[in-house]
Amino acid sequence: MCDFISRNSKSFEELDIFINSLDKSEDNVIRTLHYAQKIFRYLPNEVQKYISKKLNISFDKIHDLVNFYSYFTTDLKGEIKIKVCLSGACAKNDSSNILAEFEELLGLKCGETSSDLKFSLDSSRCVGSCRRSPVITINGRVYDNVTLKDVSLILKELK
Structure with missing residues (x-):
């Protein structure tokens, strides 16, 4: 996980700025996931864990949302x-x-x-x-x- 984060540090900084601009309600989870997917182009476990920690929401809940909605992907897709x-x-x-x-x-x-x-x-x-x-x-x-x-x-x- 640390290697993924270090390779993508600018993307995580951008995600932090977005997360910090929101109130920490559960209503913003989907918005955050959309924004993260826009930045990273997919939502691997490392990104899901990071969001879980930042929003203080269980990884299982984040993971369930990502796998439930068809517009999220855990596989890197083409441009x-x-x-x-x-x-x-x-x-x-x-x-x-x-x-x-x-x-x-x-x-x-x-x-x-x-x-x-x-x-x-x-x-x-x-x-x-x-x-x-x-x-x-x-x-x-x-x-x-x-x-x-x-x-x-x-x-x-x-x-």
Whole structure:
């Protein structure tokens, strides 16, 4: 843990400034976790323990929150997070082939991150744009009516 903290000391200093600007109520736990994930790009145990200590909340509670909410991750993800919806209408409209095209062009399998930490590729559940399926999200931005041809154009734009 000490090695992780020393390698990321500036990030922990930034997190301290954020935590110190808040009142120490449990209402700010989720905000703190979001902020920490923004800084570190993920929430490894070292960061969870640090937040636990700083907010005087049990590690188990912090850990449970991180694992409960889908927007938190304990794995380091790429700078560009691509998610392909595989639910309902998207599945009916060929989203599995969209995912396969991303896998081929990126050289990644679903759930993997590129070695340079540039891209992460994942599937997702419904994002609520079923009438415009198939849908993908890239860093939270929704792309709708995606076709196989669009995949290479999107990647060209991102690179």
